[in-house]
Amino acid sequence: MARPATAAVRLLTGEREPVRLATTVNILLRGLQIIDGMPCEVGDRVLVKDQADQRQNGIYTVSEGEWFRAADARTARTLQKGTTVHTQAGTINAGRVFEFSADEPMVGSDAIAIAPFVPPDIAEVAEGVESLRDATQVLKDATEASAGQAAASAASSAANAGQTAADVVTTAANLASVQAARDASLYGKGIFPTIAAAIGFGVVGSGAITAGAGGTNGTFDLAFTGGAGSGAAGRFVVAGGALTQILITASGSYTAAPAFSFAASAGLAGASAAAVLARNVEVGEYFWTEVSSGLMGMYTVAAGPVAVDTGVRASAAEVIALIGSRTVGPVLITGSVGGTAISNDSVYYWPSSLSAVDEYLSGLELGFGAVAGTIHIVIAHVDGDGTLSLVSEQTIPVVAGPSSVNPGLSILKPAGSVIGLKRTGVGTWYYTAGAIPNGESEWFTAVVPTSHTAKTISTNNGPQWKATFTGEIGTKARAAYATANELIDIVGTELEVGWPSLVSTGTDTPANYSIVMQTPVPTDGFITQVDVGADGAGVALVYVVEVLAGPTVNVISTTPVTLSSGVVPIPLSIPIEAGQYPAISGGGYKFQNSVNPQGIPAWIKAGTLSNGATVANSAQHRYEVRFTIKTGLVADAARALSGGARNTGMNLLADADPNGVVDATAIFASGAAAHPNPYVPPGSFALTAMPKSGDGFWGPGKPFVGGRRFFVPARPSLFNLYDGFRAKMAEHIANNDVLCLIADSIGHWALASNGPEHWFNLVTAFANIGIAADEPGMTALRPSSTYTPAFYGVTTSGTVSTGSRGPLGESxxxxxxxxxxxxxxxxxxxxxxxxxxxxxxxxxxxxxxxxxxxxxxxxxxxxxxxxxxxxxxxxxxxxxxxxxxxxxxxxxxxxxLGVKIAGSRPRLRSLRASHGSYTFASFNTARLTSAIVQAGYAGGKIVPILALGINDSFGTAPATISTNISAVLNTLEAAAAPRILAMLPTRPSPAWDGSYTGGRTYDAALGAIRQTYRSRNVLTIPIDGFDYINAGAYQEGLHFNDVGHDSNALRFIEYVAERG
Structure with a gap:
């Protein structure tokens, strides 16, 4: 969108009329063509900025014949240094601003340089982003290191762990050839047959899929042909006769990428995808390999890459028991096909689930009926006399069968325990009549065991269930690593590909000589710089390529660069996708003939690169070239710096009215066009629409769209909270589930100034911006006490009284x-x-x-x-x-429910079941049942938010609190609630505590609440980690004021959007 500026203002400020598109590569200046991923049309204004002959750069008007320069950009004065132009559309350049940087160039004679424009103090933000990147990488490295050392330490102390893994692995060598090699690791890169395989390359994914047609539907084993290497494995999915998904289950070891074969799906024609190689273990990561028969050693990877022996040793069985996965359950999962419905309430155990170390149940597969339901999980300790004693139990929802796969679990099964399942009556579970396969047996108890409950052993009629267990270290490390990687993904990374310590001496490469680096990019990003050693001026071409079988290359993009004498860093902004490779071609840059002490390999070609060109593998020479590839916010900062050093995004909204009186929509739109991360300063801002759904906006300010609060994150993020929150709620929105707040007085109303300022109303309104102005459903309708329904706009007339029914026991x-x-x-x-x-x-x-x-x-x-x-x-x-x-x-x-805007997205439904002074015990079965029924009014299920506990902290023992929470969770799980969320109680002020005899036992209560939620896998929003007291968020030391409600809404939305 163009800025609201007149021609006169543009003339004075040096700003040209906006262009529709901007080029990304050198183009022919004639005819209709694709620019930046979009077709151009006659009359479009296009910024041409990437010509090999920079004299051709400028602003052009598109025609079917020769293009001509735009009327406002034909003279030296109209193209002088400092002139800016906005880009409206395009895959890469949409919303970006570019600046002319040559001093009054003579059109047709002088080079016209154009670069990204950004405000002056971007260097400060860039420095901050780089610092954030470094801190985040430290966290990731610490996670890797501590996880690897923890695995080693635990492995060395688990002397008897081998008995649980003896039937899974015998040596490390046979691990690496199957999927277990990837599962039995901390990060999917854990155990390898050799050091060379670990630090070498493997198949990690696929490029764009060409779907093909005519195939047999199903899931098939993926075949690999050609390439240089072996060991990869995978699966592929065909649906509707077309290839839809490729899953790599083992990376193998390769120096050249193989080709995929989809022959297993009979009739499938025209399907294709390129295999993507990446290093199996990156610098700073750990891996295990066999150092002698049955003994494994742990190594770390240092720059080079080279493997460094940590000196840690453990048996293969010990490593697998602690960081690996295993599956138990001999009965085929067929559901009703060949199965008989289980009708009793016995608990059925597989003895093979017994282990000598702690494990976590990470997945469950059942033979289930055509309707979803629930299953009750029982974990019992095997006592010395063979009897069973209860450790824990819980009910989980299961999807419809016949093969009901329920992944994503994380339920602790302590050492010496077994796991059993019991039907709940919600849904149908099957067993297979006859002898249990493989000569195995089952255990069962008539009821859930208590203490030293006798079991029965049988070899017939096996229940249809299999369990996947993951070692304790593996589970914890994966969780920690995932959190660190989420931060890495947002902040970004920096990868240098090429040779260290470049020099500008040596031998000139021949004319048009090409080298392709053998390090693929791990994630989407940008080539932000190439450093080249040369002893004079020259021209080179920087490529982004795919490497295919042969090896041959497919050229994705070509960018000319100018070389000069010395080791010169050349700033770039070239998109590069995961699995692609940087390359350079052209004479003049230096290489060291037959000298390559680092042993860094490259693919080479005596000529320029083109589609289908064959390249050769070589580690003979050292080339004086190094590419810098950045992702995330780190890339954004680097790209801004390369444009001339004039943008932080910090002051783009400085002219917006912070009192919310004058509409600021145009200023916000301008900010979004000028910078990827505009800062929203303190204040309230009136908008009619939020540009790009809030993408990139951050800061303490409070935008209001049509009078409704629009939340932005407090810190820069790659995601906006609106789409992020609705994405995490997508399944509930699609199923017409209802988000139900089960809470005390804080959730009820206290002490917001009015209904729309309450945090739950803010969440409901935010989720439905641009959709409908819904009110959360009301259950507190009694016209008595301090609160009356008038708080939420409902009044009464005539004679009314209070009943005893409904979710609150008050109607x-x-x-x-x-x-x-x-x-x-x-x-x-x-x-x-x-x-x-x-x-x-x-x-x-x-x-x-x-x-x-x-x-x-x-x-x-x-x-x-x-x-x-x-x-x-x-x-x-x-x-x-x-x-x-x-x-x-x-x-x-x-x-x-408010009037829904035509053509808008579906609404998120909500319901409030909250009451002052209520505790967990207040929500008995009858009241919860009422809430569950009311939440089903649109055909969905209840998605509860439990915001209780502060009233329990006064006068209720922690053990009783835990028991009461479990009773609430059991009722909700029995109703097949698809997800349960919880808001923890926040710390009251000392003055509030002092108003009660003996005070509140807040910390003891909080411990019990957190422990219970954790053991039951409840998604817990940690608002107890915020100091509401000193932030001025309390009205009187316990209940939120409007600031507190707004803060609470932001924390709920942001946590769910990022982790829900």
Missing amino acids: IILADGAALAFTGAYEQVDVHYTQDAGQGSLAFAFNGGAAYKTVNAAGALALDQYSGPSLTGQAASGNFTLTAGGGPVEITGLIR
Whole structure:
């Protein structure tokens, strides 16, 4: 979008009219063609900035014949240094600003240099990003190191671990040839047959997939042909007759990439994808390899790369037991096909799940029915007399069968324990009649064991379930490593590919001589710099290539660079995708003939590179070339620096009104176009729309879109919170699940200044910006105590009283003629009510008109009956009344859905079931059942947010708190809640504590709450890690003020968006 500037203002400021597209490579200046990934049209303005002959650079108008220079960019004065131009579209350049940097160039005679424009103090931000990158890398390295050392330490002390892995592995050599080699590792790169295989290259993925057609549907083994190496394995998926997915399960060891074969899917024609190579173990990572028969050594990789022996030794079996995976369960999973439904309530165990070390249940596969349900997991210790004693139990949801695969679990099974399953009656679970395969047996107990419960052993009628266990070190290291890698992905990385300590002496490479580095890029990024040693001026070409079987190359992009005498860093901004390689071609740069002490290999060609060109492997010479490749925020900072050093993004919104009076939409849009990460300063900003859904915006400021709070992260991020939060809620949005806040007075209302300022209302409004102005469903409708429904805009008239039903055990009873009333623009208004003998009816009316709907509440007793869906037929705001007639009506819930914008995304539904002074014990089975029923009004399930505990911290023993939490979780899990979230209680002020005799036992309670949530795999939002007291976020030492509610909403949204 063009900035709102007149031609006169542009003339004075040196800003040209915006261009639609900007080039990324040298082009022919004629005809209709693809520019930056988009087709150009007659009349488009295009910034041409990448010509090999820089005299041709400038702003052109597109035509079907020869292009011509734009009227406002034809003279030296209109192209002088400092002139800027905005780009509106394109795959790479959309939203970017470029600057002319030559002093009054003579058009047609002088070179016209154009580079990215950025404000003056970008160096400060770049330095900060680099520091953040370094700190993040330290965290990642520390994670790797501690994980590797922990695995070694634990392995050396687990002398008897071999008995649990003896049937899995005998030597390290046979591990590396199957998928176990990747599973039995800390990071997918853990155990290798040789050092050379570890520090060499393997197949790690695939390039773009050409789907083909006519194939047999299913999942098949992937075959590998050609290349130089062996050992890779994988699977591929064909659906609808076309190739849809490729999964690499073992990387193998290769010096040239093999080709994929999809012949296993009969009839599949035209399918293809390129194999992507990457180093199996990167510098700084650890790996294991066999050093003598049955004994493994741990190595780390140093620059070179070279392997450095850490001196740590462990048996192969010990390593696998601690960092590997294993699967138990001999019965084939077939579901109802060949299976018989289990009808009893016994607990069935596989004895082979017994281990001598701690393990984690990471995956579960069951023979299940066509309808999803739940299964009860029991972990029991095997006592010395062979009896079983309960360790832990929990119920998990399982997907429909016949083969129900439930990955992503992390349930501890302590050493000396077995795991068993018990049906819950929700869904159908099957067993296979006859002898259990492989001569194995099963154990079972008639009930969940308590202490020293006797078991029965059987060799027939095996239940259909398999469990995958992961070693303790492997599980913990993977979790820590994943967290570090998430930070790395956002902040970015820097990779140098080539030779260290370049010089500008030696022998000139021949004309058009090409070298391709043999280090593929691990993640998408940019070549931000190439350093070249030369002794004079020259021209070279920098390439991005794919390396295919042969090896041959496929050229992705070509960028000319100018060489000069010395070792000169040349700034670049060339996109490069994961699995691609940097290369250079041209004479004049130096090499050391037959000298290469580092042994760094390259692919070479005596000529320029082109599609299909064959290259040869060589480590004979050292070439004076080094590429710098950066990703994430690190890349953004480097690209900005290369443009002339004038942008931080810190002051782009300085002119926006921080009081929220003057609309700031245009200023925000301009900021988004000028910089990838505009800083939002403190203040409130009125917008009609948020540019790019908030991509890149960050800071303490508070944008409001159409009066509704739009949250941005406090620090720069590659993701916006709106799309990030809705992405993590996507399954619930699609299934019409309802986000239900189960809470105490803080979740109820206290002490927001009004309903829209409450944190849960802020979350609901944010998730539905641009969709509908929904209110969270209400269950607190009683007209008594400090809180009344008027807080959320609902008033009463006539005689009303308080009932004892609903999610809170408190409802509102409207006597004959009494009514609920509220104002707003709602497309749907509904209630949950009690049906019972002697009840009246409820009439729904708008603006005092005739009832547009009437619900009869008389009949046999039935709780939480849903009145809808009841469309109001109204688009404008007005007054709604719900009036009882012919007798009383008990209402337990109220639903108000705003008018949905045509063509908008689906809404996120929410419900509040919160009550002042409530504890975990307050939400008994009856009340939770009511909440579960009400959350199902649109056909979905309840997604609870448990925000309780502060009231439990006064007068309730920690063990009792844990028991009460477990009771709540058991009820929710039995209802197949697809996800459970929790908000921890925050620390009250000392003054608040002092107002209670004996004070609150906050820390003891918090410990019990956290431990229980952790043991039950509840996603916990750690708001207890924020100092609400000194941040001024409390009204009176315990309940949030508006600042606290806003902070709470931001923390909830950001945590779910990033980790939910």
